[in-house]
Amino acid sequence: xxxxxxxxxxxxxxxxxxxxxxxxxxxxxxxxxxxxxxxxxxxxxxxxxxxxxxxxxxxxxxxxxxxxxxxxxxxxxxxxxxxxxxxxxxxxxxxxxxxxxxxxxxxxxxxxxxxxxxxxxxxxxxxxxxxxxxxxxxxxxxxxxxxxxxxxxxxxxxxxxxxxxxxxxxxxxxxxxxxxxxxxxxxxxxxxxxxxxxxxxxxxxxxxxxxxxxxxxxxxxxxxxxxxxxxxxxxxxxxxxxxxxxxxxxx
Numbered sequence: 001x002x003x004x005x006x007x008x009x010x011x012x013x014x015x016x017x018x019x020x021x022x023x024x025x026x027x028x029x030x031x032x033x034x035x036x037x038x039x040x041x042x043x044x045x046x047x048x049x050x051x052x053x054x055x056x057x058x059x060x061x062x063x064x065x066x067x068x069x070x071x072x073x074x075x076x077x078x079x080x081x082x083x084x085x086x087x088x089x090x091x092x093x094x095x096x097x098x099x100x101x102x103x104x105x106x107x108x109x110x111x112x113x114x115x116x117x118x119x120x121x122x123x124x125x126x127x128x129x130x131x132x133x134x135x136x137x138x139x140x141x142x143x144x145x146x147x148x149x150x151x152x153x154x155x156x157x158x159x160x161x162x163x164x165x166x167x168x169x170x171x172x173x174x175x176x177x178x179x180x181x182x183x184x185x186x187x188x189x190x191x192x193x194x195x196x197x198x199x200x201x202x203x204x205x206x207x208x209x210x211x212x213x214x215x216x217x218x219x220x221x222x223x224x225x226x227x228x229x230x231x232x233x234x235x236x237x238x239x240x241x242x243x244x245x246x247x248x249x250x251x
Contacts, residue, residue, distance in 0.1 A: 026068035067219030089217030090195035137189035
C-alpha cells in the first residue's frame with residue numbers, strides 16, 4: 001500500500017518538477033534577434049519568451065558576447081551611442097528626438113505561467129550610478145544598481161534613499177545579476193526593463209563620479225525562469241491508474 005501511494009506522489013510531483021525550467025541567454029547573436037523590433041524565443045520544454053524593443057522604432061542588437069542591447073539609430077534625430085555609449089547596449093537616448101533623454105527598454109512576457117527567478121545584467125557601473133529599473137506586472141518597480149553603489153555613496157556622504165528612484169536595490173554579487181526576484185506571473189503578463197542613470201548633478205549635488213566618468217550603457221544577459229505547467233495527460237493517466245489501484249487494495 002505505501003509503495004503504491006509513494007508512486008502516486010512521485011507521478012504527481014512530475015507535473016511541476018520535470019523539465020519545466022528555462023534559462024534564456026542573450027549575446028553573440030545566439031537568438032537571431034539582430035535588427036528585430038519584436039521576437040519570440042522558444043526554450044526547453046516549449047517555454048516561450050516574447051520580447052519587444054523600445055521605444056517605437058528601436059531594434060535589438062545581440063552582437064556582443066556579453067548580452068543584448070537596443071539600437072535606436074533608426075529613429076529620426078536620435079544619436080544612439082552618444083555620451084560614450086554603444087548601439088549594442090542599453091543607453092540613455094541622445095539627440096533631439098522626442099524620446100531623447102529617455103532610457104532604452106525592452107518589454108517581455110511569457111506564453112506560460114511561471115516564476116522569474118533571476119534577471120542577469122552586464123556592465124552596470126557603480127562609478128556613474130547606472131541602473132536597470134524593472135516594472136513588474138503588478139506595477140511594482142525595483143531599481144537595480146551595481147553591488148558597490150552603496151559604498152560609493154557612503155564614501156561621499158550619501159545613501160541609497162538619496163537616489164530618487166523607486167525601491168533602490170543592490171545586485172547581490174559583482175556580476176550585476178538580480179538573483180532574488182522570485183516573481184510569479186501569469187501567461188501574457190508583461191515586464192518592462194529600462195536602463196537609467198542617476199542625474200547626480202541635480203539629484204545628488206556634490207557627488208563626484210570616479211575619474212569624472214560618464215554613464216555608457218549596460219547589457220541584458222538573460223532571464224532564469226521556472227514554469228508552472230498544466231499536468232500532462234500521460235502523467236494524469238498514470239496518477240489515476242495508481243489511485244485506482246490504491247482504492248482497489250482497500251476494498
